[in-house]
Amino acid sequence: MRAVAWSFFGVRKSREHESDIAQLNPVHVIVAGVIGAVVFIGVLVLVVNWIIASGVAK
Numbered sequence: 001m002r003a004v005a006w007s008f009f010g011v012r013k014s015r016e017h018e019s020d021i022a023q024l025n026p027v028h029v030i031v032a033g034v035i036g037a038v039v040f041i042g043v044l045v046l047v048v049n050w051i052i053a054s055g056v057a058k
Helices: 002-009 014-023 026-054
Strands: none
Touching (some): 002 026
């Protein structure tokens, strides 16, 4: 999950990136990426609903 989280931000040292490539299973990376994307979208939806409900965005 940590490698996927860093990839969402686009920040990673090349030495750590190379060690991740050697150790990680591609299926696990894909599953973690999908979970991360769903959580990110869910947080965005909650924030937008909260802003709309608060009356700030009229």
